[in-house]
Amino acid sequence: MRRxxxxxSLVTFVAIAVAAFIFTLAIGNKPLLGLDLQGGVSVVLKPxxxxxxxxxxxxxxxxxxxxxxxxxxxxxxxxxxxxxxIQIPGVKDKxxxxxxxxxxxxLQFRPVLGGQAxxxxxxxxxxxxxxxxxxxxATTTTTVADSTTTTVAGESTTTTQNLPGxxxxxxxxxxxxxxxxxxxxxxxxxxxxxxxxxxxxxxGPVALTGAALDTARATLSGTQWVxxxxxxxxxxxxxxxxxxxxxxxxxxxxxxxxxxxxxxxxRVLSAPVIQEASFTADQIExxxxxxxxxxxxxATALRYGALPVEFEQQQAQIVSxxxxxxxxxxxxxxxxxxxxxxxxxxxxxxxxxxVLAMIKLVFEGLLLWAVVAWLxxxxxxxxxxxxxxxxxxxxxxxxxxxVVYYEHMKEDVLKGRTVxxxxxxxxxxxxxxxxxxxxxxxxxxxxxxxxxxxxxRGFAFYLALSTILDLIGAWAYMRPAVRLATRSRWLMRHPxxxxxxEQLETDQKERxxxxxx
Amino acid sequence: MSWMSRLNRGQTNINFxxxxxxxxxxxxxxxxxxxxxxxxxxxxLGIDFEGGVSWEVPAPGVSVSEARSALDSVGEGQAKIQVVxxxxxxxxxxxxxxxxxxxxxxxxxxLADTDVANVSVSTVGASWxxxxxxxxxxALIIFFIVMLIYLTVRLEWRMAIAxxxxxxxxxxxxxxxxxxFQFEVTPGTVIAFLTILGYSxxxxxxxxxxxxxxxxxxGQSGRMTYGQMVSRSMNQVLxxxxxxxxxxxxxVISLLVVGAFIMGAVTLEEFSIALLVGLIAGAYSSVFVxxxxxxxxxxxxxxxxxxxERLSSTGxxxxxxxxxxxxxxxxxxxxxxxxTDSAAPRPVVGTVIPPRPRKKKK
Numbered sequence: 001m002r003r004x005x006x007x008x009s010l011v012t013f014v015a016i017a018v019a020a021f022i023f024t025l026a027i028g029n030k031p032l033l034g035l036d037l038q039g040g041v042s043v044v045l046k047p048x049x050x051x052x053x054x055x056x057x058x059x060x061x062x063x064x065x066x067x068x069x070x071x072x073x074x075x076x077x078x079x080x081x082x083x084x085x086i087q088i089p090g091v092k093d094k095x096x097x098x099x100x101x102x103x104x105x106x107l108q109f110r111p112v113l114g115g116q117a118x119x120x121x122x123x124x125x126x127x128x129x130x131x132x133x134x135x136x137x138a139t140t141t142t143t144v145a146d147s148t149t150t151t152v153a154g155e156s157t158t159t160t161q162n163l164p165g166x167x168x169x170x171x172x173x174x175x176x177x178x179x180x181x182x183x184x185x186x187x188x189x190x191x192x193x194x195x196x197x198x199x200x201x202x203x204g205p206v207a208l209t210g211a212a213l214d215t216a217r218a219t220l221s222g223t224q225w226v227x228x229x230x231x232x233x234x235x236x237x238x239x240x241x242x243x244x245x246x247x248x249x250x251x252x253x254x255x256x257x258x259x260x261x262x263x264x265x266x267r268v269l270s271a272p273v274i275q276e277a278s279f280t281a282d283q284i285e286x287x288x289x290x291x292x293x294x295x296x297x298x299a300t301a302l303r304y305g306a307l308p309v310e311f312e313q314q315q316a317q318i319v320s321x322x323x324x325x326x327x328x329x330x331x332x333x334x335x336x337x338x339x340x341x342x343x344x345x346x347x348x349x350x351x352x353x354x355v356l357a358m359i360k361l362v363f364e365g366l367l368l369w370a371v372v373a374w375l376x377x378x379x380x381x382x383x384x385x386x387x388x389x390x391x392x393x394x395x396x397x398x399x400x401x402x403v404v405y406y407e408h409m410k411e412d413v414l415k416g417r418t419v420x421x422x423x424x425x426x427x428x429x430x431x432x433x434x435x436x437x438x439x440x441x442x443x444x445x446x447x448x449x450x451x452x453x454x455x456x457r458g459f460a461f462y463l464a465l466s467t468i469l470d471l472i473g474a475w476a477y478m479r480p481a482v483r484l485a486t487r488s489r490w491l492m493r494h495p496x497x498x499x500x501x502e503q504l505e506t507d508q509k510e511r512x513x514x515x516x517x
Numbered sequence: 518m519s520w521m522s523r524l525n526r527g528q529t530n531i532n533f534x535x536x537x538x539x540x541x542x543x544x545x546x547x548x549x550x551x552x553x554x555x556x557x558x559x560x561x562l563g564i565d566f567e568g569g570v571s572w573e574v575p576a577p578g579v580s581v582s583e584a585r586s587a588l589d590s591v592g593e594g595q596a597k598i599q600v601v602x603x604x605x606x607x608x609x610x611x612x613x614x615x616x617x618x619x620x621x622x623x624x625x626x627x628l629a630d631t632d633v634a635n636v637s638v639s640t641v642g643a644s645w646x647x648x649x650x651x652x653x654x655x656a657l658i659i660f661f662i663v664m665l666i667y668l669t670v671r672l673e674w675r676m677a678i679a680x681x682x683x684x685x686x687x688x689x690x691x692x693x694x695x696x697x698f699q700f701e702v703t704p705g706t707v708i709a710f711l712t713i714l715g716y717s718x719x720x721x722x723x724x725x726x727x728x729x730x731x732x733x734x735x736g737q738s739g740r741m742t743y744g745q746m747v748s749r750s751m752n753q754v755l756x757x758x759x760x761x762x763x764x765x766x767x768x769v770i771s772l773l774v775v776g777a778f779i780m781g782a783v784t785l786e787e788f789s790i791a792l793l794v795g796l797i798a799g800a801y802s803s804v805f806v807x808x809x810x811x812x813x814x815x816x817x818x819x820x821x822x823x824x825x826e827r828l829s830s831t832g833x834x835x836x837x838x839x840x841x842x843x844x845x846x847x848x849x850x851x852x853x854x855x856x857t858d859s860a861a862p863r864p865v866v867g868t869v870i871p872p873r874p875r876k877k878k879k
Contacts, residue, residue, distance in 0.1 A: 036784070046644065083648070314648070315565070316640040322575060323605070323637050327782045334776030334785065338768030345763060386708060389788045392772055393712070396765025397719075403764060404723060407757040410525075429730070436671050437722040443663055444715020448708075451656040459708045463715075501525075 010480035013473070017363040020370035031369070032376030033089070034384030034458065037328040039321030040089035041097045045311040047082060055309050060084055062265070067097070076382070083314065089382065090321075098316060107210030107301065108263040109241070110203035111248060111255035112271050113186065172197050176266045189261070191268040201268050203261050204254055207244035212237045214281075216302035218295035225295035227286040229302050231279075238281040248274035264301050331388040338392055342399060350406050351499035352491060356481045357402035363477065364398055364469045371465060386459040394466030397441060401474045404437075405430040405482075406499070413500050420486050422500075427479045434474050442467045524756050531755070532838050533748035533808065540805030544686060551693020558696050563703040564639070566646025569611050570618055573783075574636040576606040576629035584608065587628045591620045601783045612643070646704075653707045657688070660714055668718075672725050675814040676807075680721040683807035687717050687798040694794045705784055709791030716765070717799025720758055721807045727754045728811070742828060743821040744812040748838050751804060762800040769793050 035042055045063075047056070060077050067075040067088060076087040091097045172192035181187055183206045191199040214237070216229040231238040248255035261271040272286050286298070339361070346354035368391065375381040408426035413419055445467065448460035485491055491498045523529050564571050576584075581598045584606055588594055596610035606629065608621070618638060626633040661681055668677035691710055695702055727750045741749070769792045777786035815821050 046642070046648075081648075081652075312642060312644075313640065314642040314644060316638075318636075318638040320574075320635040320637045322635050323573060326575070326780070327784055330776040330780035330782035330785055331772075333780060334772045334782075335768070337775045338771035341767045341771055342764055345767060349760065385782075385784050386705070386788070389709075389772065389785065389792075390712070392768045393716075393765070393792060395768045396761075397716070399764040400719065400761040403757060403760040407754070407760070411753065433723055433726040436726065437719040439671075440664065440667065440718045440722055441715040443667060444660060444712070444718070447656055447660050447663060448711050451652055451659060459712055463712055 007480050007484070009476040010484075013476035014363060017366045017370075021366040024370045024373045029370075029373035029377040031372045031383045032381065033324075033328065034382035034387070035087050035089035035317075035324070036319055036385045037324045037331075037383070037388075038089050039319050039324040040087065040091050042088070042315075042317040042319070043086045043098065043313060044315040045084045045086070046314045048310045048312055051082065051309045053079075056082065056084065059309060059311070084311070087382070098318065107213070108183070108206045109208045109212075109244065110187075110189075110206050110261045110263050111244060112201050112257045112259035112261045113204055113255075114202040114257065115259070115271065116200050167197070167200060169197070172267065181266050189263060189266060189268050191271075199268070201261055201271060203263070203268075206263075207260070208240040210302070212240050213302055216299045218290075218292070218299040221285065221287070224287060225290040225292050227290070227295050227298050227302065228282075229284050229286065229299075231281040231284070233281055238279065242278050245274050245279060246277045249277040262298070262302070269298055269301055327385050328388075331385060331392070335388065335392045335395075338395060342395060346399060346402070349499075350402075351497050352485060353402070353406050353482065353499035356478075356485060357399055357406075360402065360473050360477050360481070361395065361398055364466070364473045367469055367472075368466060371469075372462075381461075382458075383462075384458040387462040390459040390462035391466060394463055394470070397438070397463075397467055398470045398473065401430075401434040401438070401470055402478065404433055405474070405478060408433075409482075410500060419492065419495070419498075419500055420483075423479070423483050423486050427482075431474065431479075435471065438467050438471050524759075529752045529755055530838055531748075531752055533751045533804075534744055534836055534838070537805060537809035537812070540801075541809055544690075544802070544806055547693065548686065548689050551689050551696065554693055554696040558699065560692070560696050561699040561701050562646065563701045564609050565641050565649065565704050566702065568641050568643030568646070569609055570613055570621075570641075571610075571639045572608045572621055572625055572636055573601075573639075574606050574625045574629045574631065575604060576625075576631075577604040579606055579628055584625075584628060587624055588621065591624050592617070593621050601781075601786075605781060605783060607783070612640070649704050649707060653711060656711060657714070660711075661685075664718060668722075668725075672722075672729060676725045676728075676811055679807040679811040679814065680718055680725070680803075682810050683721055683799075683802035684714055684717055686802045686806050687713065687795060690798045691791065691794045695791075700790060701787070703787045705787035706791045709788050710795055713792060713795030713799060717795065717802070720761060720800055720803035723757060723761065724751065724754055724803055724808065725811075728808075740828075742825040743815045744825075745838060747808055747812050751808060752838075758800060758804060762796065766793065766796050769796060 045059075047059075056079055060079060063084065063086060064075070064077050067077060067086065075089075076085075078085050088097050167188060167190055171190045176187075176189070181189075185205055187203055189201050189203055190197040191201065212231055214230045214232045216227060218225060218227050220226075231241050244255065244260060248258050248260050251258045255274075257273075259271045259273050262269045270286065270288065272288070290298070343354075343358045346357050348354070350357065372383055376383060405427060408430040409419075409422045412422035412426045417425065442464055445460045445464035449457050449464065485498065495501065581600060584598050585594060588596060588598070588608065593608065593610050596608050598609075599607045601607045606625070608625065610621075618640060622633055622636045622638055625636050629635070661684070664684075665674075665677045665681055668674075668680055688710065691713070694700070695706065700706075728747055731746050731750045731753075769789050772785050773789035773793060776782050777789060816825055
């Protein structure tokens with residue numbers, strides 16, 4: 001008989017499983033718990049109208065900026081279909097997180113008290129007039145006018161650690177806290193470009209918000225790109241704007257510079273100088289050295305507030321850490337009890353073969369743990385309660401392949417095959433069944449993962465993962481392990497312990513021995 | 518030989534030809550009941566499908582009426598209040614403003630004598646559930662098409678159709694169970710159903726594979742009808758089907774009993790009830806729905822129809838299991854109704870494989 005070469009795969013399988021597990025422990029990879037298990041905030045935002053992918057990506061970028069400001073370890077902001085799913089596990093101030101993410105209009109108009117351009121490291125060589133080059137200067141007027149800025153040219157500071165006025169260098173990334181923004185009083189705000197601070201502005205209390213605006217658009221006026229904001233009529237719209245505009249025009253104490261800053265998410269977008277005392281709601285033009293993109297961005301910001309499109313909150317969840325921990329514990333205990341129950345059943349039914357099946361389950365478990373921990377640490381893929389359920393269900397998937405194989409062996413042995421020949425012969429047939437069935441499960445799981453949203457994906461992912469592990473386990477471990485068992489003379493003499501019926505015809509070799517003894 | 522031991526050896530002689538008729542009748546009744554209940558009682562949809570706010574807080578010892586009177590003060594006296602799991606208070610109300618949501622949260626924290634951070638809140642817009650349902654239905658349809666193609670390629674199209682019919686049956690009955698018992702339908706439930714689909718096909722494939730293997734018995738000898746062959750195959754794989762089902766159901770029962778009932782994890786309950794219903798329906802339908810539909814489809818093929826007609830005309834009772842062994846038609850040896858009959862001679866299944874002669878050692 002051809003020498004069987006399968007033991008190599010058995011050794012490899014066991015070695016990889018154990019090594020992966022030890023490796024996981026050694027470098028401290030841990031599964032990342034989903035927010036339903038560790039507490040946190042989850043929000044699903046749905047755009048109120050049809051949007052393009054690029055718009056959604058832009059919105060995601062803005063939301064990410066806001067969430068990053070919370071300083072949470074693993075925020076996850078993803079696009080699912082046309083929805084945006086935001087998951088912020090472990091966040092402490094859950095209400096603020098929810099507010100921050102859900103808000104669509106954080107646009108504010110604040111009078112400028114003083115300003116300062118900042119020399120950024122990457123522009124220091126070319127910038128001669130920082131205030132001008134930065135485009136921070138723009139003019140608000142009914143007629144086209146050239147920029148007449150009062151922005152103080154920066155005394156270029158060599159240090160990049162702190163910005164003038166004590167703003168941290170990474171303020172454009174981190175954002176400012178609610179206290180620093182101080183909507184009722186004064187605040188020092190940055191103007192950002194490519195995450196670099198290009199200017200800082202000392203601003204007064206919020207005069208009006210984006211709510212006063214009706215819409216805004218970018219238009220080409222001659223060769224210049226300009227932005228036309230359109231205010232709502234009445235006291236709460238154009239009335240509010242004109243109130244502050246007249247103050248700025250006369251450079252009154254509340255607006256000594258004559259500039260009105262347009263502030264978005266705590267960052268100054270533009271600080272145009274007010275050129276007239278009073279405006280008509282739809283006859284306003286903001287000019288500056290805008291490039292086309294800049295003008296359009298500003299118009300979008302004016303139109304929708306922070307986000308390029310209006311969202312409605314489809315689902316929001318605040319999960320308390322205690323409830324999450326309870327659910328995790330329940331899942332783990334239920335899993336352990338499930339394994340024990342199944343173990344008792346398998347061993348009662350298949351004796352030693354049942355033990356082999358449970359050992360396979362243990363090795364697959366080690367591999368699964370390693371994969372889950374690796375994905376959690378490196379890819380931010382969280383293990384949710386749905387995922388844990390998927391894993392528990394997959395215990396059944398894994399043992400099913402053993403049942404199919406063992407039953408096939410039993411049938412072959414009853415038909416008169418010797419146990420040893422049945423080991424290989426049945427495996428071929430059984431494995432073909434196992435592959436067919438597992439591929440069906442796998443197809444189902446992949447479709448689910450691909451076509452659905454949220455928690456469904458977690459479930460589908462872990463089910464698919466454990467189905468693949470099962471295929472590997474069945475091929476690399478199951479046959480050689482059973483073969484090894486049938487090599488044991490003692491087990492062969494005790495078929496009840498091995499878990500197979502007695503051979504119809506005794507193996508000839510055995511018979512010869514019996515005659516001799 | 519005891520019935521158990523014959524089951525263990527795959528040598529039961531259950532007349533599935535007869536049981537299929539009963540099974541199909543039962544399934545028809547269940548499907549009609551399910552659809553009827555769906556129309557009359559509808560489904561108990563959770564807030565995820567209808568929109569609203571749900572608060573949850575661990576509140577040992579707080580009764581529903583205490584909670585109701587406390588919530589009355591913040592204008593949520595009409596909310597649906599339940600104690601779920603072991604001691605978790607769950608309040609569900611219609612959509613409301615953020616301030617109102619926060620107010621209720623504080624009230625509940627006060628009531629449960631705990632920190633506000635321990636109150637979970639879930640706000641759902643009315644369109645969310647619709648989105649989940651739509652994506653689930655789409656997944657379902659694509660799943661059916663892909664499975665149809667896959668099974669047609671790996672097995673054959675009649676088996677594919679029979680398998681899909683069985684899965685449709687499972688889905689209908691599962692939904693029916695949820696409607697009849699008015700279990701709450703949550704996204705978790707939908708997930709569980711969808712996942713069961715792939716899994717429910719597992720059983721059917723195990724059976725179909727065996728049928729494929731046995732098909733040549735009909736073709737070669739023409740001694741039994743397709744139906745009799747499938748019935749025999751069923752007997753041979755019966756234990757396999759039972760064990761794969763038991764092994765899959767045990768962990769789910771553990772989820773339900775230990776995780777949900779004893780330890781009070783509500784989400785686990787949502788998952789596991791749906792999984793349990795789906796698994797049981799799946800195991801049942803692979804034997805009692807997929808198989809008879811396959812037989813019905815196959816026996817319309819001229820080849821198997823002619824075998825059937827020939828056997829029928831020679832006086833063989835084709836409503837009974839085919840006799841075992843190689844001796845040809847033998848009406849007398851057929852066990853009366855397929856139940857236990859210890860007096861019957863021990864049947865030898867299929868062809869006996871003689872021991873392989875030992876090769877000479879070199």
